[in-house]
Amino acid sequence: MLKPISKSYHDWFSLGLTIVDALDTMYIMNLADHFQEARDWVDKSLNFNIHRDVNLFEVTIRVLGGLLSAYHLSNDTMFLHKANDLGTRLLPCFNTESGVPYSDINLATLQAHSPKWSPDSSTSEVTTLQLEFRDLSRCTGNPKFEESVARVSLHVHHLEKTEGLVPIFINAQTGDFRSYSTITLGARGDSYYEYLLKQWIQTGRTIDYLKDDYITAINGVQKLLVKRTSKNKLLFIGELLSGGKDFKPKMDHLTCYLPGTLALGVLYGMPMEHMALAEELIYTCYLTYTRNPTFLAPEISYFNIQDSSQADIYVKTNDAHNLLRPEFVESLWAMYQITGNITYQNWGWRIFEAFERFTKVQNGYTSIGNVKNEINTRPKDMMESFFLGETLKYLYLLFGDNRKELNLKEYVLNTEAHPLPIYSS
Numbered sequence: 001m002l003k004p005i006s007k008s009y010h011d012w013f014s015l016g017l018t019i020v021d022a023l024d025t026m027y028i029m030n031l032a033d034h035f036q037e038a039r040d041w042v043d044k045s046l047n048f049n050i051h052r053d054v055n056l057f058e059v060t061i062r063v064l065g066g067l068l069s070a071y072h073l074s075n076d077t078m079f080l081h082k083a084n085d086l087g088t089r090l091l092p093c094f095n096t097e098s099g100v101p102y103s104d105i106n107l108a109t110l111q112a113h114s115p116k117w118s119p120d121s122s123t124s125e126v127t128t129l130q131l132e133f134r135d136l137s138r139c140t141g142n143p144k145f146e147e148s149v150a151r152v153s154l155h156v157h158h159l160e161k162t163e164g165l166v167p168i169f170i171n172a173q174t175g176d177f178r179s180y181s182t183i184t185l186g187a188r189g190d191s192y193y194e195y196l197l198k199q200w201i202q203t204g205r206t207i208d209y210l211k212d213d214y215i216t217a218i219n220g221v222q223k224l225l226v227k228r229t230s231k232n233k234l235l236f237i238g239e240l241l242s243g244g245k246d247f248k249p250k251m252d253h254l255t256c257y258l259p260g261t262l263a264l265g266v267l268y269g270m271p272m273e274h275m276a277l278a279e280e281l282i283y284t285c286y287l288t289y290t291r292n293p294t295f296l297a298p299e300i301s302y303f304n305i306q307d308s309s310q311a312d313i314y315v316k317t318n319d320a321h322n323l324l325r326p327e328f329v330e331s332l333w334a335m336y337q338i339t340g341n342i343t344y345q346n347w348g349w350r351i352f353e354a355f356e357r358f359t360k361v362q363n364g365y366t367s368i369g370n371v372k373n374e375i376n377t378r379p380k381d382m383m384e385s386f387f388l389g390e391t392l393k394y395l396y397l398l399f400g401d402n403r404k405e406l407n408l409k410e411y412v413l414n415t416e417a418h419p420l421p422i423y424s425s
Contacts, residue, residue: 060133065418127195133149163220259281259282260278294372294377298371332344337408352395390417
């Protein structure tokens with residue numbers, strides 16, 4: 001990630017994350033010179049034979065997804081060759097008893113392992129590889145990539161769940177969920193649900209269990225996770241702790257991806273009640289921005305469900321940071337694409353103005369430590385690759401002259417906003 005204030009960087013995986021994540025953004029924005037410069041860097045300098053541990057999920061969604069989308073948009077086979085090299089190096093992660101992959105791998109030694117801090121993988125991580133690996137198989141003709149991730153999806157499909165909802169940790173060796181872990185649509189749970197729908201779309205709506213699991217999960221969300229605040233009856237999505245026993249009125253900003261996913265589902269024939277949920281939830285997500293003097297959302301919001309004399313939404317000091325995340329503007333773009341309602345454009349413009357006012361610095365944009373104080377936002381000198389790969393891309397598409405610039409009947413976007421083609425099966 002870049003450090004725009006100190007003009008430095010944090011080298012996470014030594015894979016040029018910011019460049020690769022932004023390739024398709026540059027292409028979509030018609031920044032031809034920048035794209036060519038980035039393309040030349042990928043061709044000459046991006047090397048995967050490095051003695052370094054990388055995270056399977058992060059490298060798949062950012063680097064593999066970025067290379068594949070650049071290939072599809074530009075028809076430049078160099079990107080596909082790079083993607084094939086990377087995908088091949090990641091395959092040993094899937095060599096487990098259960099087929100559920102290890103979370104980390106050394107790209108040179110090809111030794112895969114669980115994270116150092118836990119024997120388990122994150123559920124969202126092992127179920128958010130499928131779009132990319134399937135597309136790599138379709139492009140290269142090598143079925144191993146798709147077979148590896150399809151096995152994971154089918155395995156998780158057969159596991160016992162709570163009204164279709166999954167715990168956030170799963171063991172790669174046993175293939176079992178950590179039964180007492182949290183159930184959430186936020187961190188470590190979110191994109192499992194997103195990829196149920198998007199895999200079904202990617203494969204021409206031919207894999208019935210993906211559709212069925214998605215519908216069951218959304219029904220479970222409505223039954224167990226949807227609550228309303230005491231004062232103004234705002235709808236939000238909370239969490240279940242201890243394997244589903246205790247409700248916590250906490251919602252990560254990450255959860256604000258869901259309105260866009262729900263709307264996409266409705267475009268493909270899901271129940272219209274999903275759109276009603278999307279419309280209420282996206283409004284609550286918007287309020288997590290408007291309730292702060294910076295007009296920027298915190299990383300986590302809490303909701304008051306007990307005392308109608310107190311405010312609906314409150315933010316804890318340690319959760320008041322903003323990392324320039326894309327989930328809300330992603331949903332704004334999807335909702336605008338599907339409904340044409342310019343309210344979503346107007347909301348997006350106000351948030352763009354807030355980014356410009358409170359996060360823009362001389363050499364980029366910085367995360368901030370406190371959205372509740374417009375005088376002292378505590379800049380963090382950090383710009384994640386997803387700001388260029390996702391946040392700015394979605395804002396550009398939201399305000400673009402052509403609302404159908406990326407046709408949702410032709411492309412499905414991975415969880416890092418990289419467009420991949422929809423196949424017939």
